Amino acid sequence: MPGKPARPKKKNERTLNFWERLYLPEVFKGLGYSFRKMQQPSYTLQYPEEQWYPPDSYRGRPVLVEEEGRPRCVSCNLCARACPPMAIAMQSREMEGAKEREPEWFEINMLRCIYCGYCEEVCPEEAIVMSKEYDLTFQSRDEAVFGLERLLMPAERLKDRFDWLEAYKDRQFGEQWDFQRENNVHSLKDRSFLASLAEEIRSDAETPAEPARDTE
Numbered sequence: 001m002p003g004k005p006a007r008p009k010k011k012n013e014r015t016l017n018f019w020e021r022l023y024l025p026e027v028f029k030g031l032g033y034s035f036r037k038m039q040q041p042s043y044t045l046q047y048p049e050e051q052w053y054p055p056d057s058y059r060g061r062p063v064l065v066e067e068e069g070r071p072r073c074v075s076c077n078l079c080a081r082a083c084p085p086m087a088i089a090m091q092s093r094e095m096e097g098a099k100e101r102e103p104e105w106f107e108i109n110m111l112r113c114i115y116c117g118y119c120e121e122v123c124p125e126e127a128i129v130m131s132k133e134y135d136l137t138f139q140s141r142d143e144a145v146f147g148l149e150r151l152l153m154p155a156e157r158l159k160d161r162f163d164w165l166e167a168y169k170d171r172q173f174g175e176q177w178d179f180q181r182e183n184n185v186h187s188l189k190d191r192s193f194l195a196s197l198a199e200e201i202r203s204d205a206e207t208p209a210e211p212a213r214d215t216e
């Protein structure tokens with residue numbers, strides 16, 4: 001006695017022809033495609049023996065530009081304020097000469113960094129740029145916090161990126177950026193600063209607004 005079909009045919013379902021119901025022609029077609037691809041150059045790299053060299057537009061890890069053995073950075077803090085995950089922290093110091101200030105220490109927490117490139121966009125000195133380095137490894141959270149010794153890279157090695165920035169950087173970016181005071185909690189080291197800022201924001205919020213003056 002014929003049973004009920006397990007999956008009733010849908011209204012607009014196509015009926016397979018004889019060869020399609022055999023499946024073998026489709027299997028051989030698939031094998032033929034695979035053999036054709038095997039003759040073509042491979043896209044797969046045998047990393048890490050074979051390295052990939054990204055294009056100039058690539059955003060690898062951010063690095064600080066080093067010129068004549070010193071950071072180009074003037075420690076203005078703009079990059080730290082613009083960094084969405086608050087990955088950048090620094091302390092500036094005064095120095096003799098035209099530059100006046102440079103970072104005493106400068107850190108980027110690479111576990112926080114999202115490679116957005118905002119730090120590069122806002123930097124007025126082109127002192128922090130996105131490099132082509134993408135293969136980062138750490139064995140602890142502390143190791144992931146890169147200091148000046150790991151961040152500094154000679155300007156000559158970043159020429160490709162400077163050329164690319166010259167052609168494509170959005171010079172208006174800093175003007176469009178809408179600074180939010182409550183987001184200015186970027187320093188990971190300066191815990192007391194964070195606590196005092198939080199207290200200040202809380203007391204501001206609790207202070208009742210002044211009643212509107214009667215002008216009549």
Ligand code: SF4
Pocket residue numbers: 062079082083084085086087088108112113114115116117118119120
């Ligand atoms: S690339 Fe983005 S997330 Fe990383 S340090 Fe720069 S601003 Fe912060």
Ligand code: SF4
Pocket residue numbers: 072073074075076077078079080122123124125126127128
């Ligand atoms: S924005 Fe540029 S100059 Fe300013 S602190 Fe950051 S890296 Fe240094």
